[in-house]
Amino acid sequence: MTGTARARSFDRAAGRYGASRPSYPPALLDAVEEFMGRPLAGARVADVGAGTGIATALLCGRGAEVVAVEPGDGMAAEFREALPGVPVVRGDGNALPLADASHDLITYAQAWHWTDTGRSVPEALRVLRPGGALAVWWNTHALDVPWIAAQRDRVARHCGVQPPSAARPDDGRAVRLAGFTGLRTARRQVRWSRTVPLDTHLENLGSHSAFLVLGEAGTRAFLAEERGRLREIFPAGTVEETYVADLLVAFRP
Template identity: 75%
Template sequence: MSAVPRSESFNSAAAQYAANRPSYPPALLDAVEELTGSPLAGSRVADVGAGTGIATALLRERGADVVAVEPGGGMAARFRRTLPGVPLVRGDGNALPLADGSRDLITYAQSWHWTDTERSVPEALRVLRPGGALALWWNISALDVPWTAAQDERMARFCGAEPSPATRPDDSSAVRTSGLSGLRVARRQVRWSRTVPLETHLANVGSHSALLVLGRARSRAFLADERAVLREAFPDGSVEEAYLVDLLVATRP
């Protein structure tokens, strides 16, 4: 087992992450605007755990005034190459390097679960203006697709973990585990898909922390086996990845 924490494992694979990870559908940002009751255009947004800037770029395209917050050196370096005109500050959700009441919206794309909610929730409330919102979302592989569920089970066995749940927890459970029980929370799920070459799919799988922490040799062994399985399932070399984006929006009083 690698000594590198899973939350820091992405730094060594930042380029792979940026090139192969899925983005998010326009309907997700539509849902953020609907649930917050505010347009993204002109909103002061902090994208926390911004990584290589996948979500930051989409927020900026919608006209948001975005500052990115990222703790990892490798991810931050890739972000600056990808989005050189977007402000980026080093930090994390447990101690946001942002002023009190300075943001209309704080977003966490694939990154909320890396925080300590006893610290990150008060920090979000401190930085949000009254009536501002915290938006958390995850791209979840659609496990009602048989080949996806089978791959998830193979990966879990290889990594010595339990297979993924089909969805994030229900609303009441999510509120409890996220520490948001004092806020008004709304939830929306958006289904979407993308079709990519087999090698892009494998590189996407290989950029997940569960494999990264195993080291290059072991992850390559798993991906070699997956390549053989998926070549039989997708003889034309194109893979349709189906996702369910799970969105939680918590509004500050």
């Protein structure tokens, strides 16, 4: 299955995605403001691959003037329900439907890896004002937590994929992987956690593309087994999920 098809698979689970996916810690947006050298209040921001609006809501909460860019029908519909006052335009990061030099900040929350950086980096630089910033970030699993690492390995085996390395890329490799070579960059990693009902944790797990492409039967069987395992670790029925939010910012010259 192509990367585009995997990305569009989220449309089928847009409701689950919006209800169960984690948000991002305040310290992450603090770091964006620190790197930009200005508050987000009043900044013109494009949130690309906005999905159901998880990051958009945080940006709006900081007073930014946000337009969302989202390619998926299901995600855009959920976004409009969650944030009816925020404009959402259809498009993706490889061909932004935005004017030249029109934005102070472009953000990609959990979405940059779905783009072709040979196209998306020049597009972002085109849309940014001089001195503007492109911020990409992900919630990554804290693999030093034993149950999280064990679950990661079980998911990989079930889905027939190679588990991601537990070693985080250093700054230089992170810049190269993001396609930001030659640009001024800054990076921040923020460890944080949330406590959610077991059902929410399982809904979140099942909303990832690796499961969405498997189909309902394969996903349902795995999640039923996982519920039993996690009941033994979290008998109260609430799960503490620990993340490391990994932020990388590149600046337009």
